[in-house]
Amino acid sequence: MIQRPLGSRPFSKIIGGAVAACLAAALASCSGGAVTGAIEEIDSNTGAIVAAATDTTKPSGAITREQQNSPLYQAYQAYLRQRADAAQLRLAAGGGVSDTQATYAAKCDIATGVHVPSFTCGNGAEVPGQTSSGSGCLKPNVLHGACDPGSKFQVLPGATADGVAVAHCRKVGLPATGSTTYNDIAVIQYNKKNGAVCFYQALTNVEGNNVPAPSVDTGFWISPAGTEAIKCTGCHNNGAFIRSPYLAQLATPAGSPNLGSTSHLPSTADGYDNNVTPLKFVGSDYATNLTWAVTTARAPSDTGLACTTCHRMAVSNELGFGYVNGSGGHFALLATARTQASKVPHSASSPIWMRPGQIFYGKCSNSTNNCNQDSECGLGTCNSGAAASAALFNSCSTNFWGSNAEHFTSGNSVPGCSFTPLGAPFAGFSPAQAVSGITSILL
Secondary structure, eight states: OEEEEEEEOOGGGOOSHHHHHHHHTTTSOOOSGGGEEEEEEEOTTTOOEEEOOOOTTSOOOOOOHHHHTOHHHHHHHHHHHSOTTHHHHHHHHTTOOOOOHHHHHHHHHHHHSOOOOOBOGGGSEEOSSOOOOSSOBSSOBTTTTBOOTTOEEEEOTTOOSSEEEEEEEEOTTSOSSSOOEEEEEEEEEEETTTOEEEEEEEEEEEEOTTBOOTTSOSSOSOOHHHHHHTTHHHHSOSSSOOOOHHHHTTBOOTTOGGGSSTTSBOOGGGTOOSSSOOOEEOSGGGTTOOEEEEEEOOOTTOOSOOTTSSSOEEEESSOBTTBOOSTTTHHHHHHTOSOOTTBOOSBTTBOOSSSTTOOSSEEETTSSOEESSGGGGTTSOEEOHHHHHHHHHHHHHHHHHTTOOTTOSSOOOOTTEEEEEOOEEOOOOOHHHHHHHHHHHHO
16 A cells, blocks of 8 residues: 555644644645655555545435436546556656645745635526526536536635635536535635635535635545646646636626625736736646636638637647647637537527627628528528638647647747737745735734
């Protein structure tokens, strides 16, 4: 068997020189020895966890079919099947070590200027448009490709002029009512001024009442190494927040102060535009994560606004769920496709994701009629300029990858495409800031 650390003691109970010395080095490394908690045992042949400290925060129960099909769940299970030292080998290549949960949370609080508090999922707004009519629902969860009734979203208390933390609790097949259990609880913590962004994740039959703050390491949250292995930055590659119609319908009204209602997704009206805002990944586990903004010409058949009019298109050096994902990759195709998984046909009540203001997939080649399928055009075809341009961005991103392995630092040159560095590791800590910040957290 191989043994490896599992979590750590809460920062509020860590006192003394070990933490101070670590943080005086700008929070570069604070894992191992002094702050290590329980141990989990890994089968050295299969990589499976065969023994671990009991986690009383996660209720037992059958795993729903929807959760088994979830790309997040599958990615995390793949991570657990790896050999115990796989994450450390990757971190060694980046010159760092893995953060404990408490260390990561402390870094994130300092970098973003906001704290992720304890919260209850039920206090969030239920995401509308999830009732399936048989052919799908109006605005399904794009991540899982499924309607997700009972899921809740909220802006957490403590937002500032520049920073915000949001929580999204997804049911993923669990009962929409009469239960406080969720299959997927995720938090994003972000500062639009300096770009610092952090990701927290809990999966499978987790209790949504009194979710602990990540800074209080109870074992509720997946470790930073495990969360990074899910490849958050493979999809969140042009900014902190992804605005599919599923959550964009919760956008903040223009001019609302301090993000308005706590149920509103931070939006362009709040300055969270994924267009000019920076993007910096906090934590040792994200030391090799990079993204690039992608530009290319519109397709000859496209007479609409450029895909980069409102936001950047981007590509990451991480594969999101096994393929080139995010705004310049798979999302570009998905957002402009004829159909979308678990979604009713594009219509006025359920418009296509992209472009803004567009309702149907395209227009018939032999008329001015709107259409989603060729069969709606008689002898003509249903053509979309937006889809044609999206395919060019996808081609740019896919060829930029080529045969590179994950965490490459320089992609391929692609004719007709340009790539500008965008997302990078956060490097904004100073020793004085680290000591001052952690002192305030401890006290």
